[in-house]
Amino acid sequence: MEKEYVIPPCSGMAIDVVAGQSITVEDIDGGQVVDFFAERKGNHGEFLSSGVTIDCNESLKLHVGDTMYSNLYNPMFSVLADDVGEHDLIHPCCRAEMYEFFYQNGEGHPNCLDNINKSLGTSHPIIHPVNLFMNTEILEDGRIKVRKPLSKAGDCIILKVLMTVRIGIAACSVRESDCNSGRCTAIRVTVKE
Numbered sequence: 001m002e003k004e005y006v007i008p009p010c011s012g013m014a015i016d017v018v019a020g021q022s023i024t025v026e027d028i029d030g031g032q033v034v035d036f037f038a039e040r041k042g043n044h045g046e047f048l049s050s051g052v053t054i055d056c057n058e059s060l061k062l063h064v065g066d067t068m069y070s071n072l073y074n075p076m077f078s079v080l081a082d083d084v085g086e087h088d089l090i091h092p093c094c095r096a097e098m099y100e101f102f103y104q105n106g107e108g109h110p111n112c113l114d115n116i117n118k119s120l121g122t123s124h125p126i127i128h129p130v131n132l133f134m135n136t137e138i139l140e141d142g143r144i145k146v147r148k149p150l151s152k153a154g155d156c157i158i159l160k161v162l163m164t165v166r167i168g169i170a171a172c173s174v175r176e177s178d179c180n181s182g183r184c185t186a187i188r189v190t191v192k193e
Helices: 050-057 096-103 112-120
Strands: 002-007 012-017 022-027 034-040 043-047 067-069 075-082 130-132 135-138 144-147 155-161 165-171 187-192
Touching (some): 002 012, 012 112, 012 187, 034 112, 112 165, 165 187
Antiparallel strands (some): 022 187, 034 043, 034 165, 067 075
């Protein structure tokens, strides 16, 4: 069985998946970041943690074969395949305050924090997702620079589901920088048995 979901630009969606399934996240047009978050089904208190994922993999990068972990150090997903090889584990979800800080346009701006919280029916004050396809360069002096994503149209990452979860996923809303190549586009998610 296979289910396909298309998430429009600047919006989010919740998708229920069970252990053993696979998830393909596709950048339909290329250059689009995907904020990928998940909670253990029925428990808002256990959720995907980019920090724990960095800790357990001992890496700021995700590679094929790596595992993505919850805040309680339980395996949630493993990376089966990856066309791009560049994802961000550092940045939190964009939110109104971020748009106000950098661009002075936060009021009413669509953002991933709101889109994921609304989709999941939660009120996390901050979410540190795995930012699929986001290209963050770490400079020698420790500073970071967000570059245009390397993903091309049709590029994807495939994840194996290791825990029954509810995914909160958003097509990132940042048009103001190189984060999404200066435009926002849709993404496709395919869940397979």
